[in-house]
Amino acid sequence: MTVFSGEHLHSLDDKGRVVIPSMYRDALADGAFLTRGMDKCLWLFPEATWSTISSRLRQMRTFSTKSRLRDRRLCSGARTTIDAQRRLMIPPILREYAGLAEGQAVVIAGINNRLELWNRERWERCIEADSAALEEAMEEIDL
Numbered sequence: 001m002t003v004f005s006g007e008h009l010h011s012l013d014d015k016g017r018v019v020i021p022s023m024y025r026d027a028l029a030d031g032a033f034l035t036r037g038m039d040k041c042l043w044l045f046p047e048a049t050w051s052t053i054s055s056r057l058r059q060m061r062t063f064s065t066k067s068r069l070r071d072r073r074l075c076s077g078a079r080t081t082i083d084a085q086r087r088l089m090i091p092p093i094l095r096e097y098a099g100l101a102e103g104q105a106v107v108i109a110g111i112n113n114r115l116e117l118w119n120r121e122r123w124e125r126c127i128e129a130d131s132a133a134l135e136e137a138m139e140e141i142d143l
Contacts, residue, residue, distance in 0.1 A: 002027035002046055002049070002113070003110075003112060003113070004024065004027070004110030004111060004112060004113070004114060004115055005110040005111075005112075006021070006023065006109070006110045007107060007108075007109050007110070008021045008107070008108045008109075009105050009106070009107055009108075009120070010105070010106050010108060011103060011104065011105055011106065012090070012095070012100050012101065012102055012103065012104055012106050013087070013102065013103075014102050014103075015089070016089060016090050016091070016092065016095055016102070017083075017087040017088060017089050017090070018087065018088055018090065018100075018106045018108070018117065019085070019086050019087055019088075020044075020082050020086050020087070020088050020108065020115070021086075021108060022086060024108075024110070024115060025082060025086055027046045028044075028046055028047075028081075028082050029082070030046070030047045030048065031046075031047035031079060031080070031081050032044055032045060032046055032047055032050070032079070032080050032081065032082065032088075033045045033047065033050035033077055033078070033079055033080070034077050034078050034080050034088070034090065034091075034094060035073070035074050035075070035076065035077025035078070035094075036073050036074075036076070036077065036094065036097050036098075037114075037116055039122070039126055040097065040098055040099060040119075040122055041098055041116045041117060041118045041119075041122070041123075042090070042094055042097070042098045042100075042116065042117040042118075043077075043114045043115070043116060043117075044080075044088070044114060044115040044116075044117060045113065045114045047079075049113050049114070053074070054075070057070070057071060057074065057075070077094070078091055078094070090117070098117060098118065098119055098122075099119035099122060100117070100119055104119070104120065105120035106118065106119070106120070107119075107120050107123040109123070
């Protein structure tokens with residue numbers, strides 16, 4: 001399983017595409033799944049990772065309110081590929097959800113099993129807001 005890390009800044013072009021850093025290209029070569037994440041960002045999973053996640057989702061309860069909400073959020077994304085120029089096409093509905101606009105900066109953050117795509121201002125606010133909580137959480141980790 002690929003472990004993603006790092007933070008990169010790219011711009012969304014006029015066709016709704018963003019360049020995916022080359023260090024992630026091999027992990028996404030067999031396809032990917034793009035969906036709404038938490039905190040108004042997008043999650044991009046390698047196809048193999050998404051396959052494992054969707055299999056686990058199918059094994060969980062389907063008819064409870066929480067299950068329906070979870071499935072709608074995660075499964076309504078889109079299978080996608082990275083083109084030869086390393087660009088990812090982001091569908092308009094997902095761009096709107098994440099606040100991504102043509103010509104604006106997109107933060108691409110490697111977060112363990114996925115990439116997160118963020119509106120730059122939202123990313124910066126989230127990082128700042130999470131500072132106190134992070135310090136508390138780090139105290140619980142025994143390295």
